[in-house]
Amino acid sequence: MPPVYLSRRLFIIFIFYLMVFGMQYRLVLILVLLSFKLSAQQKQFSSDDNGKFIYYEVVEKAAGKDSLFLRANTFIDLYIKSLKKQSTTDTSIFAKGVMVIDKTILVASHPSGEVNYKFTFEAKDKKYRFWLTDFEYISYGRDRYSNYVPTTTVATPLEKTPGKLSAGEWKDIIEAAYSKTAKFADNFKKALATNQTEKQNKKKETISTKKW
Amino acid sequence: MKKFLTAIFSIACTTCALAQETPTSPLEFSGSVDTYYKYDFAKKSNIPTSFVSDHNSVSLGMIDLALKKKTGKASFVGEISFGPRGQTQSIPDAANNNSSFHIQNLYINYDFTDKFSMTAGYMGTFIGYEVISPVGNFNYSTSYLFTNGPFQNAGIKATYKFSDKVSLMAGLFNDWNLYSATRGVSSIGGQLMISPVEGWTAYLNVLSGADPYGYGTIEDLTTSYQITKAFKLGLNAANYDMADDAGGYAGVALYPQVAVADAVTLGLRGEYFKTKDVGAVLGTAYTGLTLTANIKSGGLTFIPEIRLDHNGDKPFTNKTGGAAPNAGQFSLAAVYAF
Structure with missing residues (x-):
């Protein structure tokens, strides 16, 4: 599990960063977040x-x-x-x-x-x-x-x-x-x-x- | 607005992901919300048991919020409710005290060993089968035994667990249903829990001392047995004697329940309840039959219910306002627990 854990953390930090600096990317990010969640649930x-x-x-x-x-x-x-x-x-x-x-x-x-x-x-x-x-x-x-x-x-x-x-x-x-x-x-x-x-x-x- | 919603959504997703990284949270948060519609066959509120009071109205139950945390051997529970069921219709009457909430549980527990623990504070009563929170009951309306018995007790209690099958509790309590005592720590109570076979648990309870009406002693048996995978039987029997022959009550309620599908359970509550004679005033006896369904989907429980009560002394009213021996009501309730 460590790689999943780590990537999830990095992903969260990335989301916060872009929430502040990149408004136009938010919608795309939300979609990516959802796909990330789906892929995490596949096991x-x-x-x-x-x-x-x-x-x-x-x-x-x-x-x-x-x-x-x-x-x-x-x-x-x-x-x-x-x-x-x-x-x-x-x-x-x-x-x-x-x-x-x-x-x-x-x-x-x-x-x-x-x-x-x-x-x-x-x-x-x-x-x-x-x-x-x-x-x-x-x-x-x-x-x-x-x-x-x-x-x-x-x-x-x-x-x-x-x-x-x-x-x-x-x-x-x-x-x-x-x-x-x-x-x-x-x-x-x-x-x-x-x-x-x-x-x-x-x-x-x-x-x-x-x-x- | 869009910005706000996007921010909330993003934060919620992120928080969810963060929470998934931690296997268990040290702080437990839970609660419930309930609402109902009731139609009384006499076209006015008629059955004098607690809650589900409004006729032909979509009415509120309560919102209930609970926190719990355990650190080492010590833990606390704080549970508070807002809304008619948890506020003005619960005891103490919050509205009379200009209070807008009602404390359901507020106590601290310490596990001295795996077997011995002590608890102090304000707790749901250990007497009886039914409770204030609709999440803890199968039927949405309540029994006469529940309505007339204690709702909550403030006090200090010690519990010793002999095994998974036997435990004993003893405690000192204030008068019933009060945050602080009006007559000192005036009640003594005890509970013997036995579990003779898997699926069967019985509680023998006694509480003696000050109550809202004076002084008295209540003996209570509360038990339930999961007899088969689909069939469960519950029973509550109680006897309450007030000091100086000032009254009291006795009653019994049976709760058979059968699961007819994964998400659907049907249950019946059959109750006999009699108040005791006080001098020349004779007691009066009620019988009640309540048919309830619990339909579950996730945290939501949908509860259709029909109830018919009888009392030969005609304490109920009919449509024209005359005295009647029978009363009936139909209700639909939705309870969401999270």
């Missing part, structure tokens, strides 16, 4: 053999099998509140997770629901794969204390086609779920590419003001 889940949404990645040129397994375990332990381990073997981990979807209004937002998913990790020597599937959405509502809480225990599979009335909202939910999944995957890959022991042993760089 979406793939489907598995059963027609379910899946996020699947294979990573080659990785560390040894034992290291990968250890790093994956450490990562899941860090995410303990949103990712619960269900079972493990010598080379695989199966977990269930939840991600909260937010609805954004200008600069503020609030949770609009949660997406539950199943996470699987399998390691071999020098490579590993992981996938997230069985995405199910539970909508949130505001309770009497103005807190957002699940309004139902009935979860809806993300791949289900909603009726016309809910189509727009459902599309936003799928996009938000994909975005969060991709970010989760990035974090997971970073964690598995990092030697945790070395990271812990590495001395934190300090700055001394005593000598100069």
Whole structure:
């Protein structure tokens, strides 16, 4: 995601610049902005053999099998509140997770629901794969204390086609779920590419003001 | 004007893009707006429950704005409303105090641990099934149990969560529905939450102390159970006894709801409500049947509703102004939550 993030930032600065200095280009820019938004929304889940949404990645040129397994375990332990381990073997981990979807209004937002998913990790020597599937959405509502809480225990599979009335909202939910999944995957890959022991042993760089 | 609109549009797009970069905002902002049309079969307002008061008029509910922020273990909620439902028709009566708004929630919470938290301020009441905000209710009109019970409580409460299935709350509160106490911190209240099976949650509530009418004790059961994917059943039962046999009420309301399509749910509210005898004055009993549909599209919920009430003591009026045992109304409401 970093390139998208960066380009988006630059694009925003560019828009502001031209808003001030180039009035005649505004309409064109707005159109460009809209096309930019459309292109940013194109990424979406793939489907598995059963027609379910899946996020699947294979990573080659990785560390040894034992290291990968250890790093994956450490990562899941860090995410303990949103990712619960269900079972493990010598080379695989199966977990269930939840991600909260937010609805954004200008600069503020609030949770609009949660997406539950199943996470699987399998390691071999020098490579590993992981996938997230069985995405199910539970909508949130505001309770009497103005807190957002699940309004139902009935979860809806993300791949289900909603009726016309809910189509727009459902599309936003799928996009938000994909975005969060991709970010989760990035974090997971970073964690598995990092030697945790070395990271812990590495001395934190300090700055001394005593000598100069 | 063109320049202004272009600027607003550009800024909105930019802000949207900025907000997308941040996964979660530390400040939660939400709210709702509602409006309705009601036609009373007696051609005048007849059913004495809260809100939905105007006959043959496209009328306002309220605009409700809520902010929430959590920093570490501390959080606050501030929720304010404007408009008849959230202002003059809510308690305290904002119009009498020359106020143009009504605070729905204003409290601070601190999570001492994952299991134990304390909250202080002015909060939606923990008693009952229905609430002031139309977003929190299935039916647009309200029950007799809601109308006669507390709306809000100011106080301090402690909650201990034994597990996801059991929690206990105990607190000290002012008299009902007041920003500041008139008789001191005079009420004690508690709530036991149990969730025996997935989808079923029950709240056993008690509140004893000062209320708008004097002193009294209210016991309340509020529960709902998602029995199947499409069918949900809610129940509210309450008993209120005023001190010195000065009256009170008892009642029960059942809320079956069935989802008939992705965006459409039908629900019924069947209620029995009886006021208690006060000396020689006998109590009176109401029954009410309300059929409601919720049709959702994004943040919008469209709520057509028909309601029929009965009381053998003829407290209602008919078209000619005479006493009548029955009352009925039809309403269409639109509620938008954001």
